[in-house]
Amino acid sequence: MMSTPNLSITPQERALFLGEDLEGFWLSRLRKMDPVARIGYALWVSNTKKLKREIEKGNPLFWNNKGFVYWEFMARSTVVNLAAGLEKGGFRGTFLETRNMIKRVGLEVAKQHIKYVHHDYQAGNIGKVKGLLSLKQMADYHHEAFRKFNIPPSFYGGTWLDSVPNEAEFKLYGDLYCHDCDSDTNYQRPAQ
Template sequence: MEAFWKSRLDKKDPVARIGYALWVSDTKKLKNEITKGDPKFWNFKGFSYWELMARSTVVNLAVGLNKGGFRGSIKETREKIKEVGNEVARLHILFVKRDYRNKTGSIPGKLSLRQMADYHKLAFKRFNIPEHFYGGTWLESVADEKEFKIYGHLYCHDCDTNTGYQAQ
């Protein structure tokens, strides 16, 4: 997972900021990527911010798995989170390929907040995680598009547009 998200980070994939932060084996590597990287790409946020985003994602996934009925030890929960992560990565690849093929948005291969939410929700469904546990759509009673406008910039200030996107 680390190598996959590092390769996406090298391509300036916005999703990779959190993906790499989640799966990096040593936080010094994350700190180095942020320090040497373009501050604009990192939304002028430092290491502590992106590490917090990753840690909150892990907690959110653990709680989501529990809400979905998964009961396991800490070790089993970690393994299940890795399974979810593998499915998210698989779907990310699929959605990026579709983005190129369908010429969605303004930049080929760069996903929108909607595309990101859709593939996360598909992955979560496979593990019985309630879809609103995706960090970009926490507020169950608020339409996703409103949530994207309210706090989408916190994790993806440079995502592509939805132009031409149709949910699969």
């Protein structure tokens, strides 16, 4: 595992979140090498050339030796999945209304990320690295965020198979989006 910088949420990141600047928030997290930020930034970047530049100048190990096409595809499939999840949850809207709702979901996911990183620091003994979340932590906070929009948990890309336990899915598919996540040793879900 690569050395990990301080992954705590900074006042600047909180300000970016409060200003609804998801691109800026995830770019800040990306530059700290927060694993989930790879998709977060790819999802909210305003220009794919910026994503390509971050991948090209970044550490290939952090990007799991996968290039721009892979991460852009992950972001595009996430958008399609979110739109389908919203529809499955009962939302019906125009293209623009769906886009706006996806942003609301994105803001809730960022809010939960902040909460879970903070909890990881407060607990002090989860996994190996403070602030570095596990696949289980990420799945839990995505499920928590999705619940607020009636999106079924299976629409989170890390846990899409209803009939397979999440732990088995993490082993099968976890490396697709988070080859360098922390373990979930001593993890207990924070109070909602």
